[in-house]
Amino acid sequence: MTRICENPGINLVELSNMLKVDKATTTKAIQKLIKAGYVNKKQDEFDKRGYNLTPTDKSLEVYDLIIEEENRSIEMCFENFTDEEKQVATKILEKMSKNVEKEWFKIKR
Incomplete structure (x- = not known):
């Protein structure tokens, strides 16, 4: 979710490459995020086979909290x-x- 907030409009392949996981794993995770209301999936207007992922208001609300916790963990380390x-x-x-x-x-x- 954080990578989608940081890269709105990213597609599944780009996200999979960024996370270093296979597309099937990314697809499963994205489906859960869509169902929970954190991500929107829209068909790419140039490549009808692809989809772009964008954050919802709900994900943007928790994004700062996630990054804050991540930074706290790094400081602790x-x-x-x-x-x-x-x-x-x-x-x-x-x-x-x-x-x-x-x-x-x-x-x-």
């Missing part, structure tokens, strides 16, 4: 870290993320 340790940890996590992304795209193809 870095508690008692020096600035240098935070930089090192961030670089390591970014490197790990790139490795996962590279492998995910390799498997996807």
Whole structure:
């Protein structure tokens, strides 16, 4: 839901790629979000086979709370870290993320 709020109009394929999950997993999650009233799904006007996802007012209301909690969790993780340790940890996590992304795209193809 947060990625849809941050990228209104995103389609299922783009969202799946962003999350590094298969389209079936994304579709199941989106169906639940639509049913709960958090996401709207509209047919793409240029590609009738595709759909664009947009946040509802309900999702925008909780988005800030989710991001606030996410930021609080990150702060908690870095508690008692020096600035240098935070930089090192961030670089390591970014490197790990790139490795996962590279492998995910390799498997996807």
